[in-house]
Amino acid sequence: MRRVRRPGLAACGLGLLIGLAVAARPTPAPSAAAQDRAADPLPSWNDGAAKKALLEFVKVTTDTGGPRFVPPEKRVATFDQDGTLWVSHPMYTQVVFCLDRVPAVVKEKPELKDREPFKTALNGDLAAVAKLPMKDLEEILVATMTGMSVEQFQAEVREWLATARHPRYRRPYTELVYQPMLEVLKYFRANGYKTYIVTGGGQDFVRVYAERVYGIPPEQVVGTAGGTKYGFDKDGRPTLTKEPRLLLNDNFAGKPEGIHLMIGRRPHAAFGNSTGDREMLEYTTVKNPGARLGMLVLHDAAEREYAYGPARGLPDTQVGTFSVALDEEAKERGWTVISMKSDWKRIFPWEP
């Protein structure tokens, strides 16, 4: 609800009569579209079970004196990123970033040029890269994301984000965020919820743009995190160097662990889209007192975005798997499955 800003009594002062005249003049009626927006905090959502669950959850948890009221300091909502807040196909954005960095790494260390997995990565054959074993992919991640200072890494990410384009949409990756989820983030925050990203992606990577893109500050981004080493740079400035030492693998059971480590409270609402989010939704919703909300985004809008499962007969694309077992657990636990196709009027902010 937007309140009309009115001048305080102090502003009356000498201009009292003018002030009263202004107050007496009727405010122009807002346009029908503006009225709709004011009435509906989730304008990109179609009416249905998902939208209803969101509205109902916020209503009961903010209803002072109601039986399911949650005090403001306990209002924590956690959001997976890849496939939940933005596109994760055909490949996780951060993996694309790492692959794009391989030439720079090889330039510094030419001995890697003819060695696998760097040779394949240099070829630019994404299909071949997608088939690399996890061990090889990890070697690329380590080579492209560690060994530099935190600030150098942040600068690399910023520069890449400014120029890289998604192969299908031909837009910067940061424009491939889901408008309906931006509305959920805003709606929850407007109702006193602290919104956190809890991502399998790199914490340092996501923090670079999360504030600008999602309105989520760095201290509210929980992600896969490596250790850093303290020292001084050549100018005598204290600096942290990113090390190939994993502190938190923020996926699967690592998500509740990360939530405890970084937030220290059990969320009241959690949003995901894949088997990597299962434990986070369990930790949030199962046998905890009070209102709890678990939601899973199902990618069933092939024409507008992507379609993958393999739940509900959708193709199994290996990236961001929504398994049959996850779908069954959702039913059992009372988690709401969001159908991108039916629940979302539009997917991207730039859609007409």
Place this chain on the structure above:
Amino acid sequence: MRRVRRPGLAACGLGLLIGLAVAARPTPAPSAAAQDRAADPLPSWNDGAAKKALLEFVKVTTDTGGPRFVPPEKRVATFDQDGTLWVSHPMYTQVVFCLDRVPAVVKEKPELKDREPFKTALNGDLAAVAKLPMKDLEEILVATMTGMSVEQFQAEVREWLATARHPRYRRPYTELVYQPMLEVLKYFRANGYKTYIVTGGGQDFVRVYAERVYGIPPEQVVGTAGGTKYGFDKDGRPTLTKEPRLLLNDNFAGKPEGIHLMIGRRPHAAFGNSTGDREMLEYTTVKNPGARLGMLVLHDAAEREYAYGPARGLPDTQVGTFSVALDEEAKERGWTVISMKSDWKRIFPWEP
């Protein structure tokens, strides 16, 4: 600065004349004591370099349009706990907690009874315990703080805090907080700073009482942290079990690492009292643009609290060492040393 709340123009409406009459009537003068409090956000501080540094820092960093203004989202201040916010002598509070838990642990595992270091710990001879090598102390910490669920551990801490008393002051440990530092926390928050604890103590331990005692919520407590293991308890509730696996040793160089991991921003102000805080103060203040504040509490008030250094000829008590080298670095870096004796009018909230 407190602004008098005035009714908006809307409140004029029909009661306009009454409203104006109320506005015209002089407000009763506040009592002298209330005026002092309003005028001085740090009433337990004597005038001097330390108080001046605090007031000046907050003034310039919140002066919109001024050259050293810090935007609200970047206002981060970090505080060590032991010896900075509360008493850490004769022994770190958390170590006392662990020692007090040894009998319960031995009851569950009787085979530990005649084994060191548990035998010494069971004797209750604190002097002997203090002389235990670090390896032995760690064994006690692991035995008393891991293997249970996070919630069980929190319940143990709460129960202990309710009954344990400090040997000298005969008060609960949570009453042994420094009133001048509570004023600093409040003053910083009132000026838009997010206040964080960054402690070598256990994150899970400090989070139990930090909100109640310091007004600092769990998500703003960074501390030494171990891993947890996700699973289900016997009632089918998802649970995290504390494991003897160190994720972050939040001391010395671990403090900047912890700040990056959990906050992701370089602080503008940092407060400590010992060599374990050196790197945090460097990371905060050295060669960073804008206003930066580093402060160290010197324990030189033997009669009212404790006296230890060995800087400035104070006794070397091994707990919370303020070394000669730290004192020299403070001079070189422009860190302000707070003398408990001279800078603080009173130390504890309950002092007359």
